[in-house]
Amino acid sequence: IVREEMDRASAQEIMMPILQPAEIWKESGRWNAYGAEMMRINDRHDNEFCLGPTHEEMITTLVKNEINSYRQLPVN
Numbered sequence: 001i002v003r004e005e006m007d008r009a010s011a012q013e014i015m016m017p018i019l020q021p022a023e024i025w026k027e028s029g030r031w032n033a034y035g036a037e038m039m040r041i042n043d044r045h046d047n048e049f050c051l052g053p054t055h056e057e058m059i060t061t062l063v064k065n066e067i068n069s070y071r072q073l074p075v076n
Contacts, residue, residue, distance in 0.1 A: 010076045014062075016055045022048035024057040 006013065022040070025031040031050075041053035052058065065071065 012076065016052070016058050018052060020058060022050060022054040024061050025050060028057050028060070031055070061069045 012046065022031060034053065038053055041049050
Protein backbone atom coordinates (compact mmCIF):
# COMPACT_ATOMS: atom_id res chain seq x y z
CA ILE A 1 0.00 0.00 0.00
CA VAL A 2 2.75 2.46 0.93
CA ARG A 3 4.71 1.81 -2.25
CA GLU A 4 1.57 2.22 -4.36
CA GLU A 5 0.85 5.59 -2.75
CA MET A 6 4.46 6.68 -3.15
CA ASP A 7 4.37 5.70 -6.84
CA ARG A 8 1.12 7.61 -7.28
CA ALA A 9 2.84 10.71 -5.84
CA SER A 10 5.83 10.18 -8.17
CA ALA A 11 8.07 9.87 -5.11
CA GLN A 12 11.52 8.32 -5.27
CA GLU A 13 12.51 5.45 -3.02
CA ILE A 14 16.01 5.64 -1.59
CA MET A 15 18.00 3.00 0.22
CA MET A 16 19.82 4.10 3.34
CA PRO A 17 23.05 2.54 4.65
CA ILE A 18 22.98 0.53 7.83
CA LEU A 19 26.58 1.36 8.75
CA GLN A 20 27.04 5.09 9.04
CA PRO A 21 30.26 7.09 9.49
CA ALA A 22 30.86 8.59 12.92
CA GLU A 23 31.70 12.00 11.42
CA ILE A 24 28.11 12.81 10.52
CA TRP A 25 26.92 11.75 13.96
CA LYS A 26 29.60 13.81 15.68
CA GLU A 27 28.73 16.80 13.48
CA SER A 28 25.09 16.59 14.58
CA GLY A 29 26.11 16.25 18.23
CA ARG A 30 24.31 12.94 18.66
CA TRP A 31 27.34 10.61 18.67
CA ASN A 32 27.65 10.82 22.46
CA ALA A 33 23.94 11.43 23.09
CA TYR A 34 23.04 7.82 22.28
CA GLY A 35 25.47 6.37 24.81
CA ALA A 36 26.09 2.65 25.07
CA GLU A 37 22.83 1.77 23.30
CA MET A 38 24.29 2.62 19.89
CA MET A 39 26.46 -0.10 18.35
CA ARG A 40 29.83 1.39 17.36
CA ILE A 41 32.57 -0.33 15.38
CA ASN A 42 35.95 0.48 13.89
CA ASP A 43 37.14 -0.83 10.54
CA ARG A 44 40.63 -2.16 9.87
CA HIS A 45 41.84 1.41 9.22
CA ASP A 46 40.44 2.50 12.61
CA ASN A 47 37.63 4.54 11.04
CA GLU A 48 34.61 4.79 13.33
CA PHE A 49 31.13 3.72 12.26
CA CYS A 50 27.84 2.99 13.96
CA LEU A 51 24.86 0.80 13.25
CA GLY A 52 22.49 3.63 12.37
CA PRO A 53 19.56 3.74 14.79
CA THR A 54 17.93 6.48 12.67
CA HIS A 55 18.67 8.08 9.33
CA GLU A 56 18.25 11.81 9.96
CA GLU A 57 21.99 12.35 9.66
CA MET A 58 22.14 10.53 6.33
CA ILE A 59 19.18 12.46 4.89
CA THR A 60 20.65 15.77 6.08
CA THR A 61 23.96 14.93 4.42
CA LEU A 62 22.21 13.87 1.22
CA VAL A 63 20.18 17.08 1.03
CA LYS A 64 23.19 19.23 1.93
CA ASN A 65 25.17 17.72 -0.94
CA GLU A 66 22.40 17.62 -3.57
CA ILE A 67 20.04 20.57 -2.99
CA ASN A 68 21.45 24.04 -3.59
CA SER A 69 18.28 26.11 -3.78
CA TYR A 70 14.67 25.97 -2.69
CA ARG A 71 13.89 26.10 -6.41
CA GLN A 72 15.03 22.46 -6.65
CA LEU A 73 12.17 21.46 -4.34
CA PRO A 74 10.13 19.38 -4.24
CA VAL A 75 12.32 16.52 -5.37
CA ASN A 76 10.26 13.82 -7.06
